[in-house]
Amino acid sequence: MIKVGDKLKIECYKHNGYLEQTSEESIVLEVSDDYIIVANNRTKLIEHDGSSHRTNEPAVLFFYKNNWYNIIGQLKNTGLFYYCNIATPYIIDGKVIKYIDYDLDLRVFPDGSYKVLDRNEYTYHRKKMHYSKDLNKIIESELKNLIELKKANQGPFAPNVVKNYYEYYLNIKK
Numbered sequence: 001m002i003k004v005g006d007k008l009k010i011e012c013y014k015h016n017g018y019l020e021q022t023s024e025e026s027i028v029l030e031v032s033d034d035y036i037i038v039a040n041n042r043t044k045l046i047e048h049d050g051s052s053h054r055t056n057e058p059a060v061l062f063f064y065k066n067n068w069y070n071i072i073g074q075l076k077n078t079g080l081f082y083y084c085n086i087a088t089p090y091i092i093d094g095k096v097i098k099y100i101d102y103d104l105d106l107r108v109f110p111d112g113s114y115k116v117l118d119r120n121e122y123t124y125h126r127k128k129m130h131y132s133k134d135l136n137k138i139i140e141s142e143l144k145n146l147i148e149l150k151k152a153n154q155g156p157f158a159p160n161v162v163k164n165y166y167e168y169y170l171n172i173k174k
Contacts, residue, residue: 002028002031002036002092002095003028003031004028004029004030004031004172005027005028005172006027006028006095007025007026007027007028007095008025008026008027008028008038008092008095008096008097009022009023009024009025009026009095009096009097010022010023010026010038010061010096010097010098011023011096011097011098011099012085012087012099012100012101013098013099013100013101014100014101014125014129015100015102015125015129015131016129018048019048020047020048020101021045021046021047021048022045022046023040023043023044023045024043024044024045024046025040025043025044026038026039026040026043026061026097027039027040027169027172027173029060029165029168029169029172030165033065034064034065034066035062035063035064035065036063036090036092036097037060037061037062037063037165038060038061038063038097039058039059039060039061039165039166039168039169040055040058040059040061041055041057041058041059041169042054042055042056042057042058043055043059056076057074057075057076057077058074058075058166058169059072059073059074059075060072060073060075060156060162060165060166060169061073062155062156063089063090063097063099064089064090065089065090066089067089067142067145067146068086068087068088068089068102068138068139068142069084069085069086069087069106069142069143069145069146070084070085070087070090070099071083071084071146071155071156071157072084072085073156073161073162073165073166075162075163075166078110079109079110080110080162080163081107081108081109081110082106082107082108082150082156082157083105083106083107084105084106084107084108084146084150085099085101085102085105086101086102086103086104086105086106086122086139086142086143086146087099087100087101087102088100088102102122102125102131102139103118103121103122103125104116104117104118104119104122104139104143105117105118106143106146106147106150108150108157114147114150116143116147122139
């Protein structure tokens with residue numbers, strides 16, 4: 001049973017089962033039937049080719065059991081950015097959060113503006129890995145839902161949500 005304070009790895013896969021990236025350590029801040037929230041700071045990322053690097057800033061990550069996206073709030077010196085992956089709902093396997101990434105991303109900037117990223121990568125992988133029509137519908141629908149959530153400033157996009165979770169993370173980490 002996962003609980004607040006546990007340390008988890010995060011594994012990001014592609015549709016074909018290929019392990020794309022592993023994030024070494026995140027601390028659980030909240031667990032519910034519908035989501036898990038974790039945070040990390042300068043965590044080590046290991047890429048599919050074996051290379052590794054550390055993230056540049058603290059982050060609060062929101063994973064969902066019923067939504068095809070996850071949301072990363074990045075606390076940069078220049079403000080709060082969000083990096084949102086269109087991805088399968090997460091599963092927990094031991095002490096690892098796992099999901100399949102579907103390339104499309106939503107980048108949200110501190111001024112509230114946003115941009116959809118990686119459409120070309122999505123189109124390429126959709127053809128190469130033979131995504132079904134149903135899967136394509138889910139991906140497009142979830143991207144639309146994510147944008148609506150952002151426009152309404154709800155969930156992780158609501159004022160102070162990421163900041164409050166980050167302060168909680170600092171207290172747990174002590």
